Amino acid sequence: MFAAVIMLMLGTSCGFAAPVRIKDLVEFDGVRGNDLVGYGLVVGLNGTGDGIRNTPYTEDIMSNLLERLGVNVTGEQFRPKNVAAVFVTAELPPFSRAGSHIDVTVSAIGDAKSLLGGTLIMTPLTAADGQIYAVSQGAVIAGGASANADGASVVQGVPTSGTIPAGARIERELDFDFSSLRTLRLALRTPDxxxxxxxxxxxxxxxxxxVARMLDAGTVEIDVGATRARSPAHAIGQLENISIEPQQRARVVVDQRSGTIVMGDDVRISRVAVSQGNLTLRIREEPLVVQPNPFAAGQTIVVPRSSASIEEESGPGLAEIAEGTSLSEVIAGLNALGVSPRDMIDILKSIKAAGALHAEFVVR
Known part of the structure; x- marks a missing residue:
């Protein structure tokens, strides 16, 4: 069963895009987050932790943690099933201050079955420069559930990954003096x-x-001094809510797995004729068993008997699409052929190959 085709008209009927705020189109130079990562332990699991034989590093970090807490486990043999080694990831937002909290994601890296009900032990989070910027700890909210029995098991969602809302406290601030900037650069998310x-x-x-100067398709430079604003922050606060009508390239996006097609309103097709039909190949196997007479000394054998045929449906014939056709007319023309979403994707590929589809063709 084919998925439904989705065709969206991006823009108004007159061909212009709706006004969009500048803050939704660009990234401001210096206003960016930073990725954090850490390695830690989740404890308190209900027998769904790592198998120590398969993940010996879990035992090592557990031993080191206990020794730092004053518990000597040298030479001891322990095989806990309620502990799992995890990676902890987070994003340090711009202008974050020490003492504020951020959300973290916890993901198992061993053979743990589930993190449901576990608690993350204090885990330092470092950035690309190797410095610790936050410390995470707290109860893990797992994203799924699992159940096992002797003869069956069921898993819903992803129980080996979870989150801790406000689970990390920022300990170090980024050393960036935003107020000292004399120029600001606006980086377009989609250069045009x-x-x-x-x-x-x-x-x-x-x-x-x-006060603004376009440097290239993806960068606009702002002279902070010329704006007469009290600071770069005041300048951004004034210009980020300015609305413009953005332009974008004509694009057709196709998802072959789901049969989804998304086309913009500015897609155009030159004059072209399209025909679509189905070719079916059938091969039938009907082996025949031949047995000897009851008193004969022969053997029972299987005689192969096959038949093959090719059938081709006539289809609706050629359908002409006029030059300069708009998106709505393209949709009506393809629907008139009575084709399925999968066949429609093939037709669009063929029109693009013929040079009649004037848009970027993106296949996912």
Whole structure:
């Protein structure tokens, strides 16, 4: 059974995009997060932890932790089933201050069956520079459930991964003096010369002077001093809510696994004729068993008997799509052929190969 085809008209009927705030189109230079990662232990599991024989590093870190707490386990043999080694990941937001909290994600790295009901022991989180910026600890909220029996088992979701809301406390702040910036760079998430030019014009109109300058398709530079704002933060607060009409390339996105097709309103097709039909190959095996007479000294043998045939459906014939056809007309024309979503994807590929589809074709 094929999935439904989704075709979205991105934009209004007149061909212009809806106004979008600058803050939704760009990233501000210096305003960015940083990834954090740590390695720790989740304890208190109900027998669903790591198998120590398969994950000896879990025993090593458990021994080191107990020794730091004053418990001597040298030479002792212990095989806990309620402990799991995990990676802890988080993102340090921009302008985070010491003492504030952030969410963390906890993921098992051994053969633990589930982290449900576990508690993460104090885990330092480091950034790419090797410095510790946060410390995480708390009860893990697992994202699924599992149950096992002698003859069957069931798993729903992903019980080996979970989150801890506000589970990490920031201990170190990023050394970045944002107020000292004399220029700001706006990095477009989707580089486009037309969009960058419109941002430049809109910002200059808002401030009444030339404070913005387009450097390339993905960068617009702002002169903070020319804005007469008290600080770069005040300048960003004033310009980030300015609305413009962004431009984007015509694009057709196809997901072959689900049979989903998404096309923008600016997709155009040159004059082309399309025909679609189905070719079916059938092979039938009907082996015949031949037995000898009751008093004969022969053997029972199997005689192969096969038949093969090819059937081709006539289809609706050729359908012409006129030059300069819009998205709505393309949809009506393809639907008139009565094709399935999978066949429609093949038709779009063929139209693109013929040079009649004037859009970027993205296959996922």
């Amino acid at each position: 010369f037309t969009t960058a030019g419109r941002i430049e014009q809109a910002v200059n109109h808002e401030f009444g002077k030339n």
